[in-house]
Amino acid sequence: MKSLIIKKFLTVNGFATILGTLALTAVAVEPLTFPDLPKPLPIESQPLEGAEDFNEEVVDLDITPGPFKPNWESIESNYPGSPEWLRDAKFGIWVHFGPQSAGESGDWYARNLYKEEHHAYKNHLERYGHPSEVGYKDVLHTWNPDKLDPAYLTGLYKKAGARFLMIQGVHHDNYDLWDSQYHPWNSVNIGPKRDFLKEWSVACRENDMHYGVTFHHEYTWWWWQTAFGADKEGDKAGVPYDGNLTLEDGKGKWWEGYDPRLLYGIDLREYASVEQNAHTGWTPPKPGIFLRHLDYARWYAKQWALRIIDVVHNYDPDFIYTDGTVEGPFTGNGTGTGYKCNAMQTVMADYYNNTLKNRGKVDTFSIIKFRHPTNGAVNTAEFAFPDSINSSQPWIREAPVGDWFYAPGFVYDSGMMIRFIIESVCRDGNAALNICLRPDGSIDPECVKMLEEVGDWMAVNGEAVYGSHAWNVLGEGNLDDNGNLRKLPGGGLGRGHADFKFEKNDFRFTVGKDNSLYAFCMVKPETGERLLIKSLSMGNDIAPDKISSVKLLGYDGDLTWNRTKDGLEIKFPDYPSGSPSAVTFRIN
Secondary structure (H helix, E strand, O other): OOOOOEEEEEEEOOEEEEEEEEOOOOOOOOOOOOOOOOOOOOOOOEOOEOOOOOOOEOOOOOOOOOOOOOOHHHHHHHOOOOOHHHHHHOEEEEEOOOHHHHHOOOOOHHHHOOOOOOHHHHHHHHHOOOOOOOOHHHHHHHOOOOOOOHHHHHHHHHHOOOOEEEEEEEOOOOOEOOOOOOOOOEOOOOOOOOOHHHHHHHHHHHOOOEEEEEEOOOOHHHHHHHHHOEEOOOOOEOOEOHHHOOOHHHOOOOOOOOOOHHHHOOOOOOEOOHHHHHHHOOOOOOOOEOHHHHHHHHHHHHHHHHHHHHHHHHHOOOEEEEOOOOOOOOEOOHHHOEOEEOHHHHHHHHHHHHHHHHHOOOOOEEEEOOOOOOOOEEEEEEOOOOOOOOOOOOEEEEEEEOOOOOOOOOOOOHHHHHHHHHHHHOOOOEEEEEEOOOOOOOOOHHHHHHHHHHHHHHHHHHHHOOOOEOOOOOEEOOEOOOOOEOOOOOOOEOHHHHOOOOOOOOEEEEEOOOOOEEEEEOOOOOOOOEEEEHHHOOOOOOOOOOOOOEEEOOOOOOOEEEEEOOEEEEEOOOOOOOOOOOEEEEEO
């Protein structure tokens, strides 16, 4: 494969360890030529439309040869199915960490620091200065997480019961956290001068931990439009923010030779709704193509793909992840607004062919957020849980404790993490939770305590989680106003989740690898309380005909239990294991 640097790997205990760099036919990375741009037009003067009539274009890239071609039909027909390790793992930690933590302003700090009305703007003024003079590029320059210790953190996450890590490779801020061959704005060139992906990958392999890399840069081009604005009021009214700087403006500055367009993108506010969305919305409200900037769109999609291919070939992740709100990147609508092409299929085909070449089998997968059931793709979504079991495809439910990037005032509670995991696995899914790291890469002591408590619970109850699948029903108990089972609320885990009140009649179910039925009681009952599991009543069509034993995990004694037409009745014993947030019964 031309224009890529491929690393040499040695397989140890089934995992690839980086030994060094092996030069293939061509080791020089050929930079993509930045396209010529049309003269800018007035803001909001051009329609954002044409997504339905625009034919999906083919990305012109060489990929690793193999059976997988860059189209969905080939991927679906050749993919052997998601690896069993994902079902076995069930629980992972989301390492959602990068320079946006420096603002201590929560998620999307890089975008929000250019919003005059936003608290991130005010925080940035106090910490760095005005964004017309000291913008996000300068945050990158000074960011130095010198206390980040991937080896220690991976060990801590493993102790907490996590079986895989999701490592952020690049967020919407367009800053690569590895020795990026196709993007100069990266952590080796600018800021900490560290290859974070290499550090994390080595730590994961040494801990026998599966890991994947996440990519959020697809919609950077409209996400960054705030950087092209200016204050509307005050002394700096009308003074352009630093997104408007050019390569020539960097002469004599610390960023000389680094083109701001490669970080911030270009000004696309001439398209209807882009400027409005930059300040008020999540995505441009109407589907559309950047029709006057198709050369730029083609360049952008190709560079997007090459950066992921770079990671696949040099870091050998067990999965890759693309963020979004629609069926996939570059779909012309939602987060895929702006262009339609097969960049995702190109990346996946190269990934699976490369896996086959290096591992002898395809035991990797691609997470495409909100993708419909597709062989070769794993789904994920944030926060809220479905109301019913979903076995249509492998999926991961993700959420942060607090926010996706660090900000003061988080609530640390192991109970909400444990219940989040239970709510995921009983619906036949997996859970991935982000534990925010401080800007310097350190972890709050309260986080350590929380993770240790989760690990203690998983050590006792993990047999009901790891390798499990959903039962005939996900659970029973109190219902909400719509007649559905009450469940943890959506949003980042915080006070509402820590204080959410379950009762002793709230149960969730899984079937373990040993085919035992497990019933989670979502609270710890009082000693002597009688519990009734109605789903296990005599003569119930969904229940087993016979129950031979009932055991409380973490309790060595015998239980007093009885099965009637009303349900399985259990007398809760004097349980010695501290104050767990949920207890688990194994039913054979």
